[in-house]
Amino acid sequence: MSQYVSRLRSRPHGQFPGPSRLRLPGVPRRPRRVAMLSVHTSPLHQPGTGDAGGMNVYIVELARKLAALNIEVEIFTRATTGTLPPAVELAPGVLVRHVDAGPYEGLAKEELPAQLCAFTHGVMQAWAGHRPGYYDLVHSHYWLSGHVGWLAAERWGVPLVHAMHTMAKVKNAALAVGDTPEPAARVIGETQIVRAADRLIANTAEESDELVRHYEADPGKVAVVHPGVNLERFRPLAPGGADADDGGVAASRAAARARLGLPQDAVIPLFAGRIQPLKAPDILLRATAALLDEDPSLRSRLVVPVVGGPSGSGLTKPEGLQKLAARLGIADLVQFRPPVGQERLADWYRAASVLVMPSYSESFGLVAIEAQACGTPVVAAAVGGLPVAVRDGISGFLVAGHDPADYARALRRFVADPELSARMGHEAARHAQSFGWDTAAAATGDVYTAAMQERRRHLRSLHG
């Protein structure tokens, strides 16, 4: 049983309602069933492709753990293929509902605003077959879903909890060269949803500040819930080596390298994520070139994997990155790999000496936690949630700004000290333990409960 439930049970003046759904007066009620909205990206999609990224992982893991807390989750997403049934069980207590709204293929994210009424209509149809009060709460992800959630929550008379994941004003304030600014329509849409939501879930304190600063969010409505990582999947995988000083990290690394066919003695700085200007994989390439400029003998000891596909909205194409590698004279060192499944991704994390995240903006930076959970330190730009995700000097290094020379300097420490990667990786794996999805789901459940409680209070005050 999760810590969330036990915490509720131990409340001095409360009692957990239990499976009988008996409602005692004054006891905060958790939702039984949540309608989760993810219009533009399906939880069934492969992260690292197209528009599917950290948000997909977030929704899947959160839903699983909420279900484990007896909160059923139905995830509504736009149908992008005719081959899947209208409803698919993702896990016990987690249903994915495919909503018909526009053609399966060829609809870009920019064209989705025109489909929000159609999507809302599909959500209403799915709901119409149920008794009133079927959904206790709406939790929407990204502003497009937020607008659907606005209407759904109003119609069902339930609270709306919204998570932005990324924000146009934040993105636009830290735009990389070659990236297109987010349109005004999104800024307006986000502003409206901030006003309409009963609760906003921010990934980090910084995101919470941004909601207040950029979107005039009522600070009392914003709750910070650090997203979790799947700690069962992302962990060092050492054949009986967990007793070592480094928690088995070195053995885990060696095994992963063997599985991936990577050299055991190489320094391997890894980039993992969508290839787009915002994620700045080019900075890792330039930093590698800078390392080689100083010490050409490193050429035989460096492997630089770039794991990920192009993003729908990004301007940097993998070809462009390949050309850059050639221009920098490091084409032989850089390995471009298409997006991989979560299991395989964990192996790439384990195999790397260090994960490099030179991003211009990250609301949380889930991959930083995933890599650390696998026992891999992280060199990251000190933006967004990364200063929370990475313990500077302990589980990795934070770099101010985006000068490739600064990233080269951080990488040089791993070159100079072959043990550093395993030592820091051990700390990284420990640090990552506090970012599990049990914790995240329990905290999210608390936000739900608070939202429902406040709504009931509000209704009571209306009716005298």
Next chain:
Amino acid sequence: MSQYVSRLRSRPHGQFPGPSRLRLPGVPRRPRRVAMLSVHTSPLHQPGTGDAGGMNVYIVELARKLAALNIEVEIFTRATTGTLPPAVELAPGVLVRHVDAGPYEGLAKEELPAQLCAFTHGVMQAWAGHRPGYYDLVHSHYWLSGHVGWLAAERWGVPLVHAMHTMAKVKNAALAVGDTPEPAARVIGETQIVRAADRLIANTAEESDELVRHYEADPGKVAVVHPGVNLERFRPLAPGGADADDGGVAASRAAARARLGLPQDAVIPLFAGRIQPLKAPDILLRATAALLDEDPSLRSRLVVPVVGGPSGSGLTKPEGLQKLAARLGIADLVQFRPPVGQERLADWYRAASVLVMPSYSESFGLVAIEAQACGTPVVAAAVGGLPVAVRDGISGFLVAGHDPADYARALRRFVADPELSARMGHEAARHAQSFGWDTAAAATGDVYTAAMQERRRHLRSLHG
């Protein structure tokens, strides 16, 4: 009392429900109150500017006449200024409701799809204060409103009647040089609303065909209702001259020219409408130049007024048209006038020898009826509804294609026969009488009644 009501009263097996709202079984019920949706353009705006055109006039006149038939109308439109109250009475029985959805200014039509959920929310708020069944029917105009109507009709359990006004696929099939094709999002949105609506109102039989051909509309759902013109406003205005052979048209023309300071003996071909490639005002300029090429002596007898402003979506700027006039050597003949009010516009129609409409596409061509109602013949491209609006050889001339020489040939007949304009104008005014709003509103009311009847039948069949 309107002809519609008396027609209902004379039904052998029916009885008009009357103001007591008594419902007799088997009697088709008309709606008492209609929610009319016009998201992107307000009925209070000046036609001929920005996005306001024939559709604004259509909605205002239809609403007035529906109200006269005891069908109350509430028109929902997006608030584009903070200076107007949330609800404004446009006429007895006609309320305009301003819905907050996005900023008042700076929101282009292309950005409106992202505001449809917000708009729907505003409509629901206005409705929430009323008893259930407050609106009997939703009538949406243009696809953007259609998507809101889809949700509103579903929520209220009432029929949705939709009017396209213009269609992306039709526009794209007849694109003028320099005009931007309509986006896929609109095509998809239109296709959805065609499927969702209980009834589609087409302006012409051709529009009805297009709905079936391009959008696979169920022919049984499409009703053709010719839009009306305001025959009280648009009519020949002759000081006691209605007894003349030409119905007073010549006297009306002379008086209007005096009011506008135009020469009495000039041949005056008029362009009236938004200045955009689709409306092709440039063809009138080129035809004028062709006339002069043949007979330079006409220069002293020609005046070419262009009345209208630039369109938000059009690429042809008035400056471009002015440059074209200069290049053609007719800058001295062309008078550019900004959009004018309906009263003043009627004077421009009356003053003209002929209205010229070289449009590439017109779903109905309301101005052709307005000009004829004022006693002015029309030379028009044989596209869209214009072959219905103009009786070829009687109330004007239809031209196949867009060759300026063909338009010059038609204009030459008015030059050669100074009486032709008044003779044809007299026929034109008679022809226009069948396009009054009384008729249009009564026919629209019939569509409402049919939609409500079918929905009741459908509900009865569901409940045994």
